Amino acid sequence: MRANRLVSLVLLLRQRGRLSAATLARELEVSTRTVLRDVEALSAAGVPVYAERGRHGGFALLPDFRTDLTGLNHDEALALLVAGSQRGAQVFGLGSALASAMLKVVDALPESYRDTAAGVAERLLVDPGTDLLSRRLVTEEVPDTVVTEVRRAVLAGHRLRIHYAAVDQAPKWRTVDPVGLVTVRDQGYLLATRSGEDRTYRLSRVLAAEELDEPAQRPDRVDLDRAWRERSTRFRTGGDQVAVLVRVDPARREDLVSTALSVRAEEADPDGWLRLDVTFQDSRHAEWALWQLATSAEALTPQWLRDSLRDRAAAIATRYGASST
Incomplete structure (x- = not known):
C-alpha cells in the first residue's frame, strides 16, 4: 500500500508541479505527517523531490525527472475496466485504485499529448454529486472490508460467506456461489446462486463477508447482462405486486x-x-x-x-x- 502511495505522490508532482503538503494529503487521503514521511523516504531513495519555502511553497521535483513508474497493479487495471462509470468503481470499492491508475495512464502518455489530455479532462464531468436542483445524489455506503472480500470471491471463483440483512428479517450467515457484481443507479448487487437457486443480494445489506478457499459452483463463462435482465424480469413478475x-x-x-x-x-x-x-x-x-x-x-x-x-x-x-x- 505504501509503495503505491509513493508512486502516486511522485506522479502527482510530475503532472501538477509544486503542491503543498495539505494538497498532497488530500489527494492521497492521508495525513500531512504521512506526506512528510513519504517525502523523506523518496529523498532517501534518490528521488529528487525538494521543498520550496514561503506562502506559495510546497514540494516539487527537479525538472525533467522521469522514471518508470507507470506499471498498473491488478486493482488499478480492474478499475480502468469499470471506469465507464466512476461511480461504479466507487460502488465496487475501486475508487482509490481508479485514481491511482489514471495518474499512471496520464504519465505514460507522450509528452506532446500530456498537457492536452489534462486540459480536456478539466472540461468533462461525468455523474457529478448533485443535480441541477442541488439535490445530493446518494450512493449507498458499503464498507471497504465487505466489498473487497465480495469482489475477491467473485473474481477468484471462490465460495463466499455473507452476513446478510434481508428486509424485515434478522441478519444471518449464508454461503453462496458468487456469479458477478452489478451496479444500477449507484446501488451495488451481488448475483449468486445458493443451493443451485439464483439469488440477488444488495451490497449495502451485506454486513460482513468472508471469501472461502473452496471453488464456487458456477459456469466458467457468464453473460452478466443477460443474467441481470432475467432476474429483473422475475422480480417484476413475482412477489406481492x-x-x-x-x-x-x-x-x-x-x-x-x-x-x-x-x-x-x-x-x-x-x-x-x-x-x-x-x-x-x-x-x-x-x-x-x-x-x-x-x-x-x-x-x-x-x-x-x-x-x-x-x-x-x-x-x-x-x-x-x-x-x-
Missing part, C-alpha cells in the same frame, strides 16, 4: 412510468389525460409513486390506495391549516 389503474396528465406520464414495474395497458381519455394499468412492487411503492405526482395523477383502483392517499392529504391539510407558532 400491486396493480393500479391510474389517470395521469400526459406531461407527467414518464414520471409515472419510470417508477412503475410495468405498464400492462394504456389508453387516452376524452379529456386528453391518459389511463394506464400499471404494477408496483408492493403497497408502499404504489402509495409513494402516486403521492409524488400530487394532482397530476389519480388512482382509480384499488380503493384502499385511494383511501390511503386521501387520508395522507387530509393529514397534511390539517397540519398546515393550523397557525404556526
Whole structure:
C-alpha cells in the first residue's frame, strides 16, 4: 500500500508541479505527517523531490525527472475496466485504485499529448454529486472490508460467506456461489446462486463477508447482462405486486412510468389525460409513486390506495391549516 502511495505522490508532482503538503494529503487521503514521511523516504531513495519555502511553497521535483513508474497493479487495471462509470468503481470499492491508475495512464502518455489530455479532462464531468436542483445524489455506503472480500470471491471463483440483512428479517450467515457484481443507479448487487437457486443480494445489506478457499459452483463463462435482465424480469413478475389503474396528465406520464414495474395497458381519455394499468412492487411503492405526482395523477383502483392517499392529504391539510407558532 505504501509503495503505491509513493508512486502516486511522485506522479502527482510530475503532472501538477509544486503542491503543498495539505494538497498532497488530500489527494492521497492521508495525513500531512504521512506526506512528510513519504517525502523523506523518496529523498532517501534518490528521488529528487525538494521543498520550496514561503506562502506559495510546497514540494516539487527537479525538472525533467522521469522514471518508470507507470506499471498498473491488478486493482488499478480492474478499475480502468469499470471506469465507464466512476461511480461504479466507487460502488465496487475501486475508487482509490481508479485514481491511482489514471495518474499512471496520464504519465505514460507522450509528452506532446500530456498537457492536452489534462486540459480536456478539466472540461468533462461525468455523474457529478448533485443535480441541477442541488439535490445530493446518494450512493449507498458499503464498507471497504465487505466489498473487497465480495469482489475477491467473485473474481477468484471462490465460495463466499455473507452476513446478510434481508428486509424485515434478522441478519444471518449464508454461503453462496458468487456469479458477478452489478451496479444500477449507484446501488451495488451481488448475483449468486445458493443451493443451485439464483439469488440477488444488495451490497449495502451485506454486513460482513468472508471469501472461502473452496471453488464456487458456477459456469466458467457468464453473460452478466443477460443474467441481470432475467432476474429483473422475475422480480417484476413475482412477489406481492400491486396493480393500479391510474389517470395521469400526459406531461407527467414518464414520471409515472419510470417508477412503475410495468405498464400492462394504456389508453387516452376524452379529456386528453391518459389511463394506464400499471404494477408496483408492493403497497408502499404504489402509495409513494402516486403521492409524488400530487394532482397530476389519480388512482382509480384499488380503493384502499385511494383511501390511503386521501387520508395522507387530509393529514397534511390539517397540519398546515393550523397557525404556526
